[in-house]
Amino acid sequence: PVNLKINGIPLQVEKGTTIHEAAKLVNADIPTLCHLNLEGFGMVNRTASCRVCMVEIKNRQALAPSCSEVVTEGMEVFTDSLKAVSARRLNLELLLSNHPFECLTCRKNLQCELQALAQKLGIYDITYTGEKMSRPLDKSSYALVKDPDKCIMCRRCETMCNEVQTCGILSAASRGFNAFVGPAFNLDMVDTSCTFCGQCVAVCPTGALSEVNNMHRVWEALQRDDKHVVVQVAPAVRVAIGEMFGLEPGSISTGKLATAFRRMGFNGVFDTDWAADLTIIEEATELIHRLEHGGKLPILTSCCPAWVRFFEYQFPDMLDIPSTCKSPQIMMGTIIKTYYAEKMGIPPENIVVVSVMPCIAKKAEVQREELRLDGLKDVDWVVTTRELGYMLKEAGIDFAALPESDFDQVLGESTGASVIFGATGGVIEAAVRTAYEWVTHEELKDVNFTQLRGLDGIRKATVRIGDQDLSIGIAHGLGNARKLLESIRRGESDFHAIEIMACPGGCIGGGGQPYHHGNMEIIRKRQEAIYQEDAGKPKRKSHENEMVMKLYREYIGEPYNEKAHELLHTFYTP
Ligand code: HC0
Ligand code: SF4
Numbered sequence: 001p002v003n004l005k006i007n008g009i010p011l012q013v014e015k016g017t018t019i020h021e022a023a024k025l026v027n028a029d030i031p032t033l034c035h036l037n038l039e040g041f042g043m044v045n046r047t048a049s050c051r052v053c054m055v056e057i058k059n060r061q062a063l064a065p066s067c068s069e070v071v072t073e074g075m076e077v078f079t080d081s082l083k084a085v086s087a088r089r090l091n092l093e094l095l096l097s098n099h100p101f102e103c104l105t106c107r108k109n110l111q112c113e114l115q116a117l118a119q120k121l122g123i124y125d126i127t128y129t130g131e132k133m134s135r136p137l138d139k140s141s142y143a144l145v146k147d148p149d150k151c152i153m154c155r156r157c158e159t160m161c162n163e164v165q166t167c168g169i170l171s172a173a174s175r176g177f178n179a180f181v182g183p184a185f186n187l188d189m190v191d192t193s194c195t196f197c198g199q200c201v202a203v204c205p206t207g208a209l210s211e212v213n214n215m216h217r218v219w220e221a222l223q224r225d226d227k228h229v230v231v232q233v234a235p236a237v238r239v240a241i242g243e244m245f246g247l248e249p250g251s252i253s254t255g256k257l258a259t260a261f262r263r264m265g266f267n268g269v270f271d272t273d274w275a276a277d278l279t280i281i282e283e284a285t286e287l288i289h290r291l292e293h294g295g296k297l298p299i300l301t302s303c304c305p306a307w308v309r310f311f312e313y314q315f316p317d318m319l320d321i322p323s324t325c326k327s328p329q330i331m332m333g334t335i336i337k338t339y340y341a342e343k344m345g346i347p348p349e350n351i352v353v354v355s356v357m358p359c360i361a362k363k364a365e366v367q368r369e370e371l372r373l374d375g376l377k378d379v380d381w382v383v384t385t386r387e388l389g390y391m392l393k394e395a396g397i398d399f400a401a402l403p404e405s406d407f408d409q410v411l412g413e414s415t416g417a418s419v420i421f422g423a424t425g426g427v428i429e430a431a432v433r434t435a436y437e438w439v440t441h442e443e444l445k446d447v448n449f450t451q452l453r454g455l456d457g458i459r460k461a462t463v464r465i466g467d468q469d470l471s472i473g474i475a476h477g478l479g480n481a482r483k484l485l486e487s488i489r490r491g492e493s494d495f496h497a498i499e500i501m502a503c504p505g506g507c508i509g510g511g512g513q514p515y516h517h518g519n520m521e522i523i524r525k526r527q528e529a530i531y532q533e534d535a536g537k538p539k540r541k542s543h544e545n546e547m548v549m550k551l552y553r554e555y556i557g558e559p560y561n562e563k564a565h566e567l568l569h570t571f572y573t574p
Contacts, residue, residue: 004077124470157378160203161199230269339555473498
């Protein structure tokens with residue numbers, strides 16, 4: 001251990017501790033804009049680039065950045081000396097001197113860490129005015145917007161994209177005033193192999209990275225009398241949206257969501273969970289089919305659109321192993337524009353399907369050419385959990401106080417198996433619950449496959465189904481996915497089935513969720529809430545979803561048949 005003093009308070013810490021970490025132990029709050037440690041998720045940004053965490057060290061002339069300076073024996077640190085605080089202010093003012101003052105209309109307004117720090121340090125005038133950087137916005141994709149003028153070179157996005165997601169899209173280029181973070185050759189984002197996972201957006205401290213705004217599209221659709229506008233909401237949204245309205249992280253808002261959508265004026269209020277149950281029927285059948293007919297193994301889940309883009313770009317030689325199932329959000333759109341449209345007697349071209357998703361990649365997924373029926377997009381517009389929160393605020397809907405109600409029937413019923421899609425490991429657990437009963441023809445008494453749960457980046461487990469041991473792999477975060485894929489490519493994998501989610505934690509940690517500002521406890525609470533909602537459901541296996549089974553009886557026939565392929569399956573292109 002190392003003995004030191006911080007602001008005159010003696011303390012003892014482990015060797016290797018940074019001053020920033022040590023200061024927390026004596027409740028000395030040192031600000032930072034670049035440093036980020038997503039504990040348990042393999043992301044530590046230690047670039048020491050923002051210089052707002054400077055501290056004074058006794059008997060040293062130069063100030064030190066506390067986020068990267070490691071404690072030494074006998075060190076005496078002052079986090080709040082006039083010299084340290086003045087340097088902090090100066091460095092922040094320099095950052096602000098080259099920052100657009102668009103706070104009022106910025107996507108990050110009131111959520112921006114730079115803005116919050118300027119307020120905290122009481123900066124009301126900028127001493128240094130001069131030239132400001134002016135670069136074009138990158139609005140090339142359907143998913144995210146990059147505003148280089150708002151970048152403060154903290155490099156969090158770069159660490160996330162390169163080290164955690166191993167996508168290598170963003171990196172710093174140039175020097176001094178001309179420095180910026182962007183793709184190689186400053187390509188438009190749409191021309192790169194960006195997966196649109198949105199994890200760079202999730203960690204950006206300012207408005208330099210944000211999601212494409214689709215809120216006005218939804219309001220416009222809701223204004224039109226000639227359109228039947230329906231909404232679906234993803235599993236992970238219900239355990240996070242409350243955070244935007246002062247509810248505790250991990251609060252479950254399923255019933256409030258249904259009420260809120262009706263107040264917004266949607267004509268049909270549906271649950272993506274319903275389609276997640278439908279996905280399981282198809283995916284479990286596909287798994288059993290591959291097991292029984294010597295098909296390609298392992299089967300990979302294909303519901304995460306960032307993961308789909310990742311394997312299309314990075315593993316184009318392996319496009320025959322992912323499941324061909326469309327994602328639940330897309331299956332829901334297909335069924336709304338066919339089965340539901342027929343039942344309601346509404347022409348599909350007069351239906352607008354809106355999805356509320358924890359995800360930024362879902363915005364790009366709905367634009368894929370192959371996810372259309374007769375030229376009509378399966379889903380029209382996607383808004384993120386955050387965007388739904390802003391829309392509810394705009395409409396003056398006091399979400400926290402809303403009474404609960406149920407989703408509309410036909411496409412509203414769901415089981416616990418579908419809820420757990422929102423957390424890493426959930427999709428494969430849901431598939432196993434169904435496959436078990438279908439293979440063994442026995443009742444599965446304990447549906448809790450706890451060996452598949454958790455937050456370790458790569459997990460392996462064996463599940464016994466009848467006389468077969470099913471070997472299952474799970475990865476979340478694309479870097480972890482890459483490791484599993486490479487082992488398959490080398491022929492070293494003995495997995496039968498693998499679930500991949502691009503975002504750390506799964507959809508609960510999606511790039512469109514309320515900002516966690518580095519507090520990973522929030523992700524853990526969302527995860528607990530997901531399993532709590534599952535445990536409280538009367539039905540917990542997808543094939544017990546009566547409304548889904550009715551769809552097969554009335555419209556599709558057998559799972560995985562020709563009609564199912566036409567409606568519910570897709571293909572991948574390198
Ligand atoms: Fe997910 Fe999904 S579980 S990807 O994380 O499969 O976004 O929540 O909606 O589609 O259901 C996201 C979440 C979904 C889909 C579902 C899957
Ligand atoms: Fe990298 Fe994901 Fe951001 Fe694309 S969306 S730049 S892949 S972190």
